[in-house]
Amino acid sequence: MRKPDARRPCSGGHAEASTEIVTTIRREVLTLPAALLGPDNPLPPLRPLDETHRVEDRDKRDPPRDTARQIGYEPLRGLLPVPVRDGYDRHREPRTHDTLVIENDRLRATVLPTLGGRICHRSWTVAAS
Structure with a gap:
């Protein structure tokens, strides 16, 4: 063939x-x-798994423009692969x-x-x- x-x-x-x-x-x-992201926080992001991200009503009324577009995001819940970044600026x-x-x-x-x-x-x- x-x-x-x-x-x-x-x-x-x-x-x-x-x-x-x-x-x-x-x-x-x-x-x-x-x-700048700042240094890694040496502590892991340990939070209760049932914790929900909440925004107070007074903060929802007139948030800064750069905050308003990200207001619904929740914090990271896992340990990996990204450490906590709490030293960043805007x-x-x-x-x-x-x-x-x-x-x-x-x-x-x-x-x-x-x-x-x-x-x-x-x-x-x-x-x-």
């Missing part, structure tokens, strides 16, 4: 196209406005961050591994049909 040949025309009379997608991963440095300055850029012919994603693997930029292209 003969092996199939990718160069032979398929039943529709068109030559088969290669569907191989090559993905590259490279390291880059990105400058973003960011606040003053942002341009700071450099190591990034990983994962890219192929359809997608590009820029990941910040030192900030918990957050994706800071992504773009994609739609393949022409």
